[in-house]
Amino acid sequence: MQEMYIGSALCEVTPGGELMLPRRFFETSRSRCIDEFLFIGLHEESPCLIAFDRVYVLQRQFEIAERFAKSPRAFHDHHQLRRTYGFVDTAPLAPDGMLQLPATMRERGGIGTAALLVASGACFELWDLESVLAHGPSDLVTLAALLQTHQVTKEVTHGDIVSAARPCAGAQSATQSTLRVQPLPPLSPRHDPVGRPRRSG
Template sequence: MDEPFFGSAVCDVTSGGHIQLPSGFGETIRLRSTDQKLFIGLHEEAQCLVAFDHLYAMQRTIEAEAGGRSDAHRLRRAYGFVETTLVAPDGMMAMPALMRERGHIGHSVLLVAAGQRFEIWDLVCVLKRGPSDLITLATHHLITHIGKEVLHVPVLSTAEPHAGIRHPDQSGVCLQSLSALRPRHDPIGRGAAGN
């Protein structure tokens, strides 16, 4: 089936490289791919990864042949730097180590639907130097996430935690510890001496 992906999400990445996909993405994968297999590869131009199924890969091949494009660099990027992964029935997807390294994927990602495929962006990279529309999208997801944590609504998956990842009982706001303040010994509200 030719069902497109819709939506976006911020997801945690476990130490083993697993991502709990949003339910909408998982449902689209079930509709598009009978074997639940995805390809993870490099984006043609952007500093992110793309995930797509066999049907999309075949369409790209036909379009490339019809267009007469035989740029070796583009073909290597589209077909050589690609790994396969299976999506579990619960929507858990393992990201291959080579692709995590090539995409500079850290502890959290921003998933963005792009029609017949979806993009996988490292969240820190997006927030530091990403396109403005993606910064806005990621910020929206983070604000929503923090709001739900404050209300004690579980937001992220119960996937295996790893070093540096926030726990569900933490707000997600980074705080810097301060040393204790010493009490003042001069009365507050008195003017300077001699007034």
């Protein structure tokens, strides 16, 4: 039985269209892929992209053949065929988990600087984060907001640990002040008790 994609995540997307797959998504891709790339295509109904492998294509081909066998005259779903086989491009998957989104598919999917990855079993969806938060389905808006909150909390906690463990590079310690200090002459000790009034005569 093939491994299934499970879970969701937020990923930064570089200007060149690269994104680092989360570990769980990457491990599933490596276990499913018989190639060194994934296919990136358009979702049949939603305004997002889907990422899948050759095994997924073969499964869809089998499903289409079954439908055609049951009713060859009634089957005229050219739109689905184009989505499955035509509006698709390959995305190289590097050994470190970096996925290179094709420029054409990234533009068609409207993927900007951040993507929301949502698993859907044999494939996973790639949504533009900004579009989801602005006018996406309510369940995805909630999911994206929760992931953002978790990510910020994780970064803040990690930052506290790092700063407590070692100072930032280039930071000045208290004993390495760059201020110049003017030396003062020694002060004479006071002979009158501090805080008590002096006696007259």
